[in-house]
Amino acid sequence: MANIEVILPKMGESVAEATITTWLKSVGDTIEEDESIVEIATDKVDSEVPSPASGIIKEILFKEGDVVEVGKVIVVIGNENSTEKSISSNNNTQIEQTTNENIIEEDIIEEDIEEKILEPISNNFKNDFSASKKFYSPLVKSIATKENISIDELDNISGSGANSRVTKTDVLGYLKDRNNSSTNSNIKVETPKINKTSSKTNIPISHNDEIVEMDRMRTLIADHMVMSKQTSPHVTSFVEADVTNIVRWRNKHKDSFYKREGEKLTFTPIFMEAVISALKDFPNINSMLDGNKIIIKKSINIGMATALPSGNLIVPVIQNADNYNLSGLAKKVNDLANRARNNKLKPEDIQGGTYTITNVGTFGNVMGTPIINQPQSAILAVGAIRKKPAVIETPEGDAIAIRHLMFLSHAYDHRIIDGALGGSFVRKVADYLEQFDIERKI
Secondary structure: OEEEEOOOOEEEEEEEEEEEEEEEOOOOOEEEEOOOOEEEEEEOEEEEEEEOOOEEEEEEEOOOOOOEEOOOOEEEEEEOOOOOOOOOOOOHHHHHHHHHOOOHHHHHHHHOHHHHHHHHOOOOOOOOHHOOOOOOOOHHHHHHHHOOHHHHHOEOOOOHHHOOOOOOHHHHHHHHHOOOOOOOOOOOOOOOOEEEOOOOOOOOOOOOOOOOOOOHHHHHHHHHHHHHHHHHHHEEEEEEEOOHHHHHHHHHHHHHHHHHHOHHHHHHHHHHHHHHHHHHHHHHHOOEOOEEEEEEEOOEEEEEEEEEEOOOOOOOOEEEHHHOOOHHHHHHHHHHHHHHOOOOOHHHHHHOEEEEEEEEEHHHHOOOOOOOOOOOOOEEEEEOOOOEEEEEEEEEEEEEEEEEEEEEEEEEEOOOOHHHHHHHHHHHHHHHOOOOOOOOOO
């Protein structure tokens, strides 16, 4: 057969590149159709690339840790009779040449700067650039080595180049800021913005302190959370809801539902159903801000924040959630939660959310102040359900009874959602929960 070039596939809207995390095959290995070749990671989700055909791995064009653009050829598959040369995953020279094809014109221009930056390096400082998952041009590496910039420092510089790549200007600007002087005064530079999420501070460290490096997902979460707080002025409204009828109804039906559907009936789809109904009543909550334009989304795509075994967080999305009945929502919730915890989500499973729900009650918390999942405008945290004495109205008058109560915490973007709207929405969600029909069939 003719050689087959396997390209990095498109992995959802706005995803332009991915990091090669683990090669599952080596040059010379046999592979079957649909067998996974490589594990990749994007800023959205981890995934695997399957083989489009059976054959022999002839060429591997990128090494682990490389950032690759969507549409680039990453591996070549042929048969045993193919004569084309192979590129080993350990052939650093060939891989470096392939990777360097991604260097854009500004790196070539950078090589015209003063000779003193490229003069022979006389110090003993060395950097292991393979320890970084980011791509750096030879010029950037040269400057970093000459100026004793560590990998940790380099990785924390916010890049202004294509795909946030660190350029010469970024490095020189960082040096100017670090040294508090202009060591290259005849070169015009701008002081770059340093990633404040993981920038270093002078924290005293004791001999028995443990130092843990953030993994890739935690770093992305940290950056996303900081960005959200800097983007949206957060306001949070709280409502306490009486969910006694829901607790009793679920206790009555959860066993029969499991026997019939083979699925657990949790509280999450019930909460989600109430949120969907309230979003229809208050469509401006289901919105996003684009400059000075408010985009009211017609699709109701509900994100459900899910804790992972690693302690990290991911938000799979139920697309067009308003098209499902309660049974359908229960199945979707269980499916996405299980696949999230087993690292089986696809890129499209976390795309397009318009509103997010997070269940802080899972951890025994009664309420929380959640951070908006940008570019959405609001998020709801549901707290733990607790038995409490409460005043209820009866035909005979007011009485005190033991009820199941729960706090709802609704955080929203105050640029486009005022207190009246944000507060009315969460009150409406509580109304739907309190009015739940205990005689309802499922």
